[in-house]
Structures are given as C-alpha cells and as structure tokens.
Amino acid sequence: xxxxxxxxxxxxxxxxxxxxxxxxxxxxxxxxxxxxxxxxxxxxxxxxxxxxxxxxxxxxxxxxxxxxxxxxxxxxxxxxx
Numbered sequence: 446x447x448x449x450x451x452x453x454x455x456x457x458x459x460x461x462x463x464x465x466x467x468x469x470x471x472x473x474x475x476x477x478x479x480x481x482x483x484x485x486x487x488x489x490x491x492x493x494x495x496x497x498x499x500x501x502x503x504x505x506x507x508x509x510x511x512x513x514x515x516x517x518x519x520x521x522x523x524x525x526x
Contacts, residue, residue, distance in 0.1 A: 450491040452498050459483075459498040462491050482507060 449463040452473075459480040462471040465487075473494050475484040480498060488494040501507055 450494075452491070452495050454480075454495070454498045454502045459502070462488060462494045 449461055451461050452459045458476045460473055460475040462473050464471055471488045471491055471494060473483045473486045473488060475481045480501060483497060497507060
C-alpha cells in the first residue's frame, strides 16, 4: 500500500494524506484554502479523508463530532516549503 495519496474533490486537489511513519494513521495536508480546516487531521485510511473532504466541500464544514474526535490541539499544523 502506498504511503501517500492525493485527495481530489470536484476536479480540484483538496490535499494529500500521508501515512505516519510510526503508525497506520494518515495525516492530511491541505492543498487549497477551502480545505485548510482539515490540516493536521488524522484519518484511519485515505477513503475516510476523501469522504470528509467531500462533506466539507458540500456543506462548508466538517461534522462536529468528527472535529472533536480528531482534533490535534497538542501539535501545530505542519507546512511544506
């Protein structure tokens, strides 16, 4: 299984998910301002991340229970370049 996947929604890149080197969890890295709310979120698999990105694109926000269950308040968001 690859270690990173591109997540696309509606023909645009939402971000990528990359497997954490120490676990089976995938971390989301936003590629578009519209998906910044997902930055740093952790997902059990790429399909779950894609579903959340589609929900965000459709509704303008993530489900409340998901935000609470997966918040990473102890870590600052990672940025590339």
